[in-house]
Ligand code: GDP
């Protein structure tokens with residue numbers, strides 16, 4: 026079930042990021058700091074009355090050197106493109122400004138529902154300031170206070186009331202959804218073309234939905250796949266598309282909708298810091314991962330080159346030790362056919378369930394081999410383990426005291442579980458819980 030997306034727009038300093046942080050709560054950030062930008066996150070998820078949604082702070086997407094008005098116009102365009110519901114945030118202390126009116130003009134042009142929030146209404150006697158904002162023409166403005174956490178419930182009530190009625194299942198359960206992520210020019214579009222160019226291809230689009238404008242159905246060897254957000258790789262010529270934050274946002278949204286993420290690296294250029302960051306998103310999102318080294322045709326090689334490159338990847342992406350690596354060339358199509366079997370495998374393992382008794386045997390053997398750690402005279406006791414989820418496989422381990430489950434011991438157990446069951450291509454999660 027795809028989650029609806031909410032975007033916050035408004036001019037600088039009205040309190041967008043304050044509200045964003047309030048709504049997403051203390052969730053750990055997956056959008057890392059980008060140098061020169063103080064905000065640390067622009068995309069996360071929130072929940073209200075059991076409704077889950079994605080939240081975008083468009084204020085975090087800055088177009089370098091663009092004048093103020095261009096910035097906020099572009100941000101409003103992003104909200105229209107990406108969101109199901111838009112929160113238009115204003116500042117009750119400053120009243121309605123021309124910049125607000127400018128944002129409103131852009132939002133009128135979309136058919137997306139808009140909810141006006143008037144922030145910084147920190148106490149009830151400020152409510153008079155609200156009346157100006159009716160003039161924006163988006164219905165009743167909701168007074169809120171980001172610093173005091175007031176009015177958020179009313180705001181979110183209205184937001185979820187505007188969610189699209191029916192979020193249809195996007196694709197069949199057995200359709201494997203995958204996306205390609207990587208910095209510009211590593212060859213993502215070329216690789217999609219190389220895949221689609223192979224025999225038994227279907228590139229037909231189901232008319233009438235918004236999704237097919239961005240996804241590409243693909244059939245191979247009798248199996249159905251969907252390449253997520255293919256259009257995100259094509260340039261539509263909008264100004265904001267070239268900003269790094271926006272491409273990160275697109276990548277995060279594609280990752281979220283995928284079962285398997287192909288992390289594409291340029292074999293000719295080698296690995297750079299940005300590759301690591303991008304791969305980190307996929308890992309933290311708990312998706313299955315295949316690392317693709319493209320442009321292998323352009324690499325001068327001998328019989329050791331591939332092994333050496335592989336080692337380099339393992340050294341750089343320590344957290345991705347479970348991801349298979351495929352060397353190929355989108356240009357010559359050499360070894361492109363080896364990619365799909367890896368996607369299949371990663372996807373299967375991502376959805377694998379293990380038998381509880383076998384799991385507990387594996388853990389018992391592991392503990393016998395490497396006794397549990399002690400801390401301040403107390404020893405970790407493991408009572409029982411069970412798999413509580415798939416995609417990614419998630420295990421709860423009931424223990425006497427979760428604090429005693431140190432990182433290194435967790436890592437050891439994870440490795441034993443991997444040795445016993447496979448799980449190549451997928452992250453797995455281990456959660457220690459106190460036994461009641
Ligand atoms: P953004 O640029 O729209 O993301 O705005 P920020 O969230 O960074 O907030 C701008 C400033 O307004 C910060 O100094 C906040 O502490 C302050 N602020 C945010 N919400 C409120 C509020 O409800 N009341 C008051 N008085 N200040 C607020």
Ligand code: GDP
Nearest residue numbers: 209210211212213214215319320323354355356
């Ligand atoms: P994207 O920005 O990641 O989608 O990258 P593109 O697919 O647009 O490719 C960027 C450039 O790399 C283009 O000039 C491609 O022709 C080139 N390229 C892509 N794949 C290969 C490859 O396998 N070998 C070589 N030598 N060049 C490639």
